[in-house]
Amino acid sequence: MTDSVKWPAAAHDLRAELRLLENAGLLTRVRRRADPRFQIAALARACDTGPALLFESVTDSRHPVVINTQASRAMIAASFGVHVDQVARRYAHALRNPVAPVLVADGPVQEEVLAGDSLDLAAELPVLTHHEGDAGPYLTTGVVIAEDRELGVRNLSYHRMQLRGGNETGMVVVQRHLHRLLDRAESAGRALPVAVVLGLSAAVRLAAATSGSATPFGFDELGITGALQNRSLPLVQCRTIPVCVPADAEIVLEGEIVPGRWEDEGPFAEFDGEYESEPARVFRVTALTRRRDAMYQGLTSGAREQLNIMGLPNEGVLFGAIRAVLPGLRDVRVTLGGLRKFHAIVSIDKQHDGDGMDAIVAAFAGHRDLKHVIVVDGDVSPHDSAAVERAIATHMQASRDMVVIPGGRGNPVDRSLRSGGVTDRVGVDATRPLGSSDDTPRAMIPGAEHMVLSDWL
Numbered sequence: 001m002t003d004s005v006k007w008p009a010a011a012h013d014l015r016a017e018l019r020l021l022e023n024a025g026l027l028t029r030v031r032r033r034a035d036p037r038f039q040i041a042a043l044a045r046a047c048d049t050g051p052a053l054l055f056e057s058v059t060d061s062r063h064p065v066v067i068n069t070q071a072s073r074a075m076i077a078a079s080f081g082v083h084v085d086q087v088a089r090r091y092a093h094a095l096r097n098p099v100a101p102v103l104v105a106d107g108p109v110q111e112e113v114l115a116g117d118s119l120d121l122a123a124e125l126p127v128l129t130h131h132e133g134d135a136g137p138y139l140t141t142g143v144v145i146a147e148d149r150e151l152g153v154r155n156l157s158y159h160r161m162q163l164r165g166g167n168e169t170g171m172v173v174v175q176r177h178l179h180r181l182l183d184r185a186e187s188a189g190r191a192l193p194v195a196v197v198l199g200l201s202a203a204v205r206l207a208a209a210t211s212g213s214a215t216p217f218g219f220d221e222l223g224i225t226g227a228l229q230n231r232s233l234p235l236v237q238c239r240t241i242p243v244c245v246p247a248d249a250e251i252v253l254e255g256e257i258v259p260g261r262w263e264d265e266g267p268f269a270e271f272d273g274e275y276e277s278e279p280a281r282v283f284r285v286t287a288l289t290r291r292r293d294a295m296y297q298g299l300t301s302g303a304r305e306q307l308n309i310m311g312l313p314n315e316g317v318l319f320g321a322i323r324a325v326l327p328g329l330r331d332v333r334v335t336l337g338g339l340r341k342f343h344a345i346v347s348i349d350k351q352h353d354g355d356g357m358d359a360i361v362a363a364f365a366g367h368r369d370l371k372h373v374i375v376v377d378g379d380v381s382p383h384d385s386a387a388v389e390r391a392i393a394t395h396m397q398a399s400r401d402m403v404v405i406p407g408g409r410g411n412p413v414d415r416s417l418r419s420g421g422v423t424d425r426v427g428v429d430a431t432r433p434l435g436s437s438d439d440t441p442r443a444m445i446p447g448a449e450h451m452v453l454s455d456w457l
């Protein structure tokens with residue numbers, strides 16, 4: 001697939017995405033009134049792999065709630081307008097060909113503007129309470145947009161936010177790009193203005209979750225969205241802070257991260273299902289803007305939807321990183337069992353001996369969270385776990401084909417980390433030696449393929 005390929009345009013906003021999902025039978029409307037405390041999360045869990053759910057009536061709120069829009073690969077493919085097998089390639093193409101957003105004068109997300117000072121977030125929005133042991137309602141799906149206009153840097157990322165009463169929330173910021181911007185603001189004694197954006201299609205949600213070699217500090221993740229949508233994403237200037245947000249989003253919380261203030265938060269169930277508490281920053285809302293008939297978008301921590309949003313961008317990142325070294329790359333899969341983060345299966349058409357090991361090196365360089373990589377030949381589908389296992393069973397010798405790289409930085413959700421938070425990485429080359437490619441015909445039974453069972457049984 002070359003860069004000149006013209007891909008279809010992804011859904012332009014959440015509403016367009018919902019129409020696509022509904023037409024494909026991947027969205028169900030729920031008319032009965034549902035409670036944002038546990039009930040919506042419980043129904044979403046019961047539909048963990050889809051369909052998406054649109055709750056039209058929500059206890060104590062005028063906002064409908066939508067959830068599970070990325071519950072399956074098929075739903076993301078529908079939103080991108082591509083075949084389900086093309087999601088990684090499509091994403092890799094978008095990463096390589098970002099399209100910068102464009103500022104426009106106004107947009108539906110600012111149809112209503114509320115001042116932040118006297119705002120009671122819990123009264124304004126149907127913020128979901130998810131798990132029994134969670135400390136309370138949490139904003140889990142806000143895309144945080146930060147801009148440093150001096151550096152010319154914009155960044156998108158997700159940060160869980162515990163409601164704290166009034167117009168304040170917690171915000172958990174792990175040491176990545178937002179943290180870097182926060183450090184810069186704090187060392188100058190300034191608050192960091194950020195916008196929290198709710199109600200977004202897959203093209204923004206996956207972009208915001210993308211990390212790794214393809215999106216270094218300074219890379220504007222909204223360029224990925226534009227590439228997926230084949231247009232410049234329209235942005236509007238926030239009303240109270242120097243940050244721009246997608247004009248077609250549903251709801252925006254404008255505000256700032258207060259310098260020097262830390263508070264306890266949690267417990268909150270992480271994406272592996274274990275409760276944890278982290279020191280949190282404080283986010284103070286300066287304005288709430290929304291569409292007049294805004295939908296609230298929910299997300300349950302640990303749901304298939306979260307793993308897909310968080311993890312499927314890794315396939316695009318790895319695709320690009322490995323193909324830069326090995327043009328014979330066929331396909332990449334990040335598995336569900338590896339939480340779409342820690343495990344990748346890579347299939348290659350080998351052109352040289354050594355390609356298998358080089359694919360391993362490229363994969364680890366492409367995405368830091370990766371812990372185990374398996375490389376198979378191009379005739380083994382990474383989507384077929386039995387075929388992958390068979391390749392390991394019959395092509396691989398550990399002393400020759402396995403490499404252990406000890407002591408890299410681990411991800412805290414990997415509960416097996418050694419002291420200092422470091423992890424071992426393992427690569428397995430389960431490809432056949434070049435030239436031994438399996439030309440020997442497999443045993444066939446004449447007639448089996450064309451047997452019409454109803455003639456016989």
Ligand SMILES: Cc1cc2nc3c(=O)[nH]c(=O)nc-3n(C[C@H](O)[C@H](O)[C@H](O)COP(=O)(O)O)c2cc1C
Nearest residue numbers: 157158159160172173174176177178209210211310
């Ligand atoms: C639903 C969801 C929730 C997340 N929650 C947090 C969080 O609470 N704190 C955090 O630092 N990262 C969280 N992340 C991870 C970051 O958003 C993600 O790694 C992002 O790509 C980082 O962006 P950056 O590379 O621009 O720093 C979450 C990701 C998703 C998809």
Ligand SMILES: [Mn+2]
Nearest residue numbers: 155156177215
């Ligand atoms: Mn970033």
